[in-house]
Amino acid sequence: DQQVKQNSPSLSVQEGRISILNCDYTNSMFDYFLWYKKYPAEGPTFLISISSIKDKNEDGRFTVFLNKSAKHLSLHIVPSQPGDSAVYFCAASVTGNQFYFGTGTSLTVIP
Amino acid sequence: ETGVTQTPRHLVMGMTNKKSLKCEQHLGHNAMYWYKQSAKKPLELMFVYNFKEQTENNSVPSRFSPECPNSSHLFLHLHTLQPEDSALYLCASSQETRANQPQHFGDGTRLSIL
Numbered sequence: 720d721q722q723v724k725q726n727s728p729s730l731s732v733q734e735g736r737i738s739i740l741n742c743d744y745t746n747s748m749f750d751y752f753l754w755y756k757k758y759p760a761e762g763p764t765f766l767i768s769i770s771s772i773k774d775k776n777e778d779g780r781f782t783v784f785l786n787k788s789a790k791h792l793s794l795h796i797v798p799s800q801p802g803d804s805a806v807y808f809c810a811a812s813v814t815g816n817q818f819y820f821g822t823g824t825s826l827t828v829i830p
Numbered sequence: 831e832t833g834v835t836q837t838p839r840h841l842v843m844g845m846t847n848k849k850s851l852k853c854e855q856h857l858g859h860n861a862m863y864w865y866k867q868s869a870k871k872p873l874e875l876m877f878v879y880n881f882k883e884q885t886e887n888n889s890v891p892s893r894f895s896p897e898c899p900n901s902s903h904l905f906l907h908l909h910t911l912q913p914e915d916s917a918l919y920l921c922a923s924s925q926e927t928r929a930n931q932p933q934h935f936g937d938g939t940r941l942s943i944l
Contacts, residue, residue, distance in 0.1 A: 721872065751930040762834070762920055762935035763873075770930055808873070815929040817886065820873040 722746045723811050725821035733829050738796040740824050742809035745790065749811040749819075754783060754794045757806045757823070766807075767794070799828045833857045836921050836936035843911065844944050851906040851939045853921030859934070861927045862904040864896060865920040867938070873920065879904060880927040908941075916943045 724743045732738045740754075750771040755763035769776040769783045769792075776783050782795045792811075796803055806823040834855045843849050855862065864876040878886035879898040893915075895907040904921055918940050922933040 723872070753932055755935075760937065762836075762922075762937045765932040765934060768930075768932055810873075812930075815924075815927065815931060817875055817878075817888075818873075818933065822870065822872050 720745075721819075721821075722749075723809060723819045723821045725807075725809060725824050727824050728822070729825040729827070731827045731829060732799045734801055735798045738794075738799045738803065738826055738828065740794040740796075740807050740809075740826065742792040742794075742821055743790060744792065744811050744819075746811070746813070746819075747787075747790065748813045751812050751815060752783070752785060752792050753810045753818070754781075755808045755810065756803075757808065763808055796826075799826075801828050801830050804828050833934050834921060834923055834936035836919075836939050838939060839937065840940045840942075842942045842944060843908070845911060845913075847911075848907070848909045850908065851919055851921075851941075853904040853906075853936055855902055855904075855921075855923040855934070855936075857923055857934060859923035859925050860901050861924045862898060862901070863922040863924075863933060864904065864906050865922060865935075867918040867920060869917075877906075878927060885927060911941075911943045913943050916941055 753768040754766040757763045808823045810818045810820045812818045861880045865873045877896040897905040918938045920938045921936045924933045
């Protein structure tokens with residue numbers, strides 16, 4: 720039973736526009752959430768994280784939003800650039816214990 | 831990023847072969863992990879080591895045998911694998927387990943079982 724779900728396998732966005740990637744989870748005990756980015760033939764690279772005491776964390780063009788009541792996490796990329804084209808994974812854990820990953824969303828940013 | 835290095839990058843082996851995957855991290859971390867990624871499935875945690883001690887074994891079949899000689903090196907010994915074991919095997923490290931810190935991944939070994 721998947722505890723972290725990314726229901727959109729793919730997303731296409733025009734360069735310069737906003738990309739919004741979504742993630743839902745079922746375990747209300749999760750208190751630490753991360754986003755990873757993965758290029759083909761490379762391992763996942765850590766992008767940004769958020770703990771459950773916050774509802775927003777921002778790092779440059781990347782912002783992660785957490786809605787605990789909805790058990791929903793989203794990653795906003797603005798403005799989107801062609802180099803952002805990759806697979807994005809969300810992950811969640813209870814105090815850094817076992818991480819549960821989603822199946823990923825493939826983002827294509829069209830020049 | 832060269833913080834976590836995995837070798838080999840690709841491996842093809844028969845079901846009766848014995849081979850080993852190697853992972854090395856240069857980040858000064860104390861925790862290391864093996865994950866399996868099969869097509870269209872989320873990453874599955876296999877093993878966790880913290881300060882060279884195994885702390886997690888997620889019901890992994892005994893044909894997979896991990897070894898952690900020190901905090902910088904992690905091996906996955908493979909023996910008598912099945913075709914369904916074909917997958918991408920990823921190694922990761924973090925400062926320690928049970929802490930809100932990201933894990934850093936290697937580029938993986940793509941394993942194909944004939």
